[in-house]
Amino acid sequence: GQNIDQPTEMTATEGAIVQINCTYQTSGFNGLFWYQQHAGEAPTFLSYNVLDGLEEKGRFSSFLSRSKGYSYLLLKELQMKDSASYLCAVRDVRTALIFGKGTTLSVSS
Amino acid sequence: DGGITQSPKYLFRKEGQNVTLSCEQNLNHDAMYWYRQDPGQGLRLIYYSQIVNDFQKGDIAEGYSVSREKKESFPLTVTSAQKNPTAFYLCASSPQGSYEQYFGPGTRLTVT
Numbered sequence: 645g646q647n648i649d650q651p652t653e654m655t656a657t658e659g660a661i662v663q664i665n666c667t668y669q670t671s672g673f674n675g676l677f678w679y680q681q682h683a684g685e686a687p688t689f690l691s692y693n694v695l696d697g698l699e700e701k702g703r704f705s706s707f708l709s710r711s712k713g714y715s716y717l718l719l720k721e722l723q724m725k726d727s728a729s730y731l732c733a734v735r736d737v738r739t740a741l742i743f744g745k746g747t748t749l750s751v752s753s
Numbered sequence: 754d755g756g757i758t759q760s761p762k763y764l765f766r767k768e769g770q771n772v773t774l775s776c777e778q779n780l781n782h783d784a785m786y787w788y789r790q791d792p793g794q795g796l797r798l799i800y801y802s803q804i805v806n807d808f809q810k811g812d813i814a815e816g817y818s819v820s821r822e823k824k825e826s827f828p829l830t831v832t833s834a835q836k837n838p839t840a841f842y843l844c845a846s847s848p849q850g851s852y853e854q855y856f857g858p859g860t861r862l863t864v865t
Binding site for chain 2: 648652674675677684685686687688689692694731733735738739740741742743744745746
């Protein structure tokens with residue numbers, strides 16, 4: 645079966661670092677994505693990992709371990725505008741995305 | 754401007770009526786997708802199309818239909834057979850050979 649798990653909610657304070665974990669079990673794997681989604685809006689692309697290791701892009705980094713079926717999104721120097729849902733998704737053999745339920749991050753001052 | 758448009762942003766229908774949601778893209782992307790999102794849930798794949806005149810069922814296709822007569826258009830019809838049609842519907846597209854999907858702004862459908 646297809647299963648993607650991530651925590652439902654997380655809280656953090658401005659300026660802090662937060663790590664959002666994602667574990668997956670899918671019938672095929674063609675890459676793992678992280679999207680950010682503000683309430684009522686469309687998801688926007690944050691990162692893509694297809695090989696093991698860390699990908700860094702500004703304040704955001706994403707890590708992948710294919711053997712463990714595990715990824716995390718690391719957000720540094722948190723800002724209030726980072727309050728959003730973060731969606732982990734796996735691209736399967738159909739080229740479509742299988743999404744987790746999302747992690748709602750609340751950043752407080 | 755290049756992008757994906759979905760209209761309208763909010764749509765209201767009575768139970769038992771079919772309704773068609775539009776999705777248009779001028780990005781010249783080959784692949785297009787329809788997802789549904791319910792509160793507290795991730796996106797679930799309804800239908801996808803990788804080329805014109807061809808489409809495949811996703812994970813929750815029952816009660817939905819699509820067509821892909823033109824490269825830039827991928828309309829989704831929510832039929833009366835769909836038991837819980839109220840949801841946020843997102844259309845996405847992707848160029849051939851690319852991994853990234855670009856999302857439209859979404860249509861929030863409410864059926865009463």
